[in-house]
Amino acid sequence: MRYYQLCEGGSPRLVVETAGSLSDLTAATSQLQTFEDLLRASAITNQSVDAVADSLLGDAADLSAEALEESPPTTPVSSGEIWAAGVTYRISEEARKAESSMPDMYLDVYENDRPEVFFKATPDRTVGPNEGVGIRADSEWDVPEPELGVVLFEGDIVGYTIGNDMSSRSIEGQNPLYLPQAKVYDRCCSIGPCVRSADSIDDPHDLEMWMTISRGDDVLYDESTNTDKMVRSVEELVDCYVDHNAVPDVSVLLTGTSLVPDEEFTLREGDEIEIGLEEIGTLSNTVVEV
Template sequence: MKLVRYGRPGKEKPGLIDAGGKLRDLSGKIDDFTADQLSDKALAKLARLNTDRLPLVTGKPRLGVPVAHVGKYIAIGINYIEHAAEAKMRIPREPIVFMKAVTCLCGANDNIILPKDSKKSDWEIELGVVIGKKAQYISEEEALDYVAGYCVANDLSEREFQIERGTQWDKGKGCDTFGPIGPWLVTRDEVPDPQDLEVWLDVNGERMQHGNTKTMIFTVAKIVSYLSHFMTLLPGDVIATGTPPGVGLARDPQVFLKPGDVVVAGVEKLGEQRQKVVAWPGKK
């Protein structure tokens, strides 16, 4: 299933994309895609619905973050072999973990707002993972059973904030709108192998990033298991699993986002995002 939340910010309704690519309303069946709707049992119940009988949503409404009330947004750094090379960093022995503020989350096609005083805002296309049930000290072999589904994620980063203003990455990662998620959450039954997905990102029509999740240093299963040994993962938590090569910081000369740029990013089977870059305070 492809699950969505549509409507104005803060007023989103639950929906799904049917087999014909049409948006159907689910608000008569569930209140929202909250943590309790991400379990295997809850998702199986939705899968049994006759989608043809669900109300059809007309027009092209905004698509919001496909999961409501995300508790944690966890990210993994330097997780593609080629990205480690372009960043001139050693292959990490264990996953590099940092947090993105949940206030950075936004819809897949919402504007990217450059933060005040930004000089080096950059892009990072990533495979996003949404947790479906509570995970503590789980094994790598069982880890994917704890995943509700997958989504496209753009781990936007202000590189000066991240690298040149102290040792903490988080402040360059959690700026408002620096966490576009979606356009939808694709349930894990539609992604039998998360380690064989093409990922890409274009800026103004030019291909900047292209890779495949098979070149991840740490697999999705490894990441989910690893994190569960350091923190409790809860339904609705989101994990960004790292980016392939081609970020603006590593290009020669370096390229960073500016107002008016258009970013298009996608992951095989999971859809595509499109964002316009605007200046602070984010006026259209």
């Protein structure tokens, strides 16, 4: 099942897509307005999120196929924090070595037992589908990083989404200690368009992913990959994130990228980014300068 967050008249509504049909779960019970509400109902009843949603479908309002166009989805989950993992794909290791004044450290991370896991964003730094993702005005080299996002509740995997880990490669390349400035800033992250329940994905390590970047009528980047190229498992990255760490009840962990534009490319204001992930959907954003 896919779960979307809509906002109509300032009020949140939780919509579920199952077997190609859309249903308004908030119409079934006003106490279920967000995906977080569904997670808490799941914990109270000791049922999966899909089981709770399925039990409400009989009372939920059916929506037309155009509902997501008429009322575009917002950020699908208001996570307390978003973290990210780096150097989980060979191409990411190669790209960060190329940009860095200290390239050997990235090979060390790629081959080491301990992965790189770092803080990425708070809710007020995160945008949803069709909103503007940011490039810093003090950066000369900026790229999107399309990633599989893991949605966690009380440290357990409950779903998956798409994430865009916006990055200033020029700032990080000056010195690895500048990583927080290269990664954490206004509009530095986008997630969406939905949360796909963990129970409805057979294998998160075998999903096709693609990204296109357009500038006006020109497509500047169009490549695809598969999450099977990730050298670490989702479970390994989650364990590193939650161990010895006070994590929020609801959080998202981005798992790294293997789609990296050429070194000559940098984003500009007005560019359009589309990230697609098999079984989840497409996340679209416009670039703005912050």
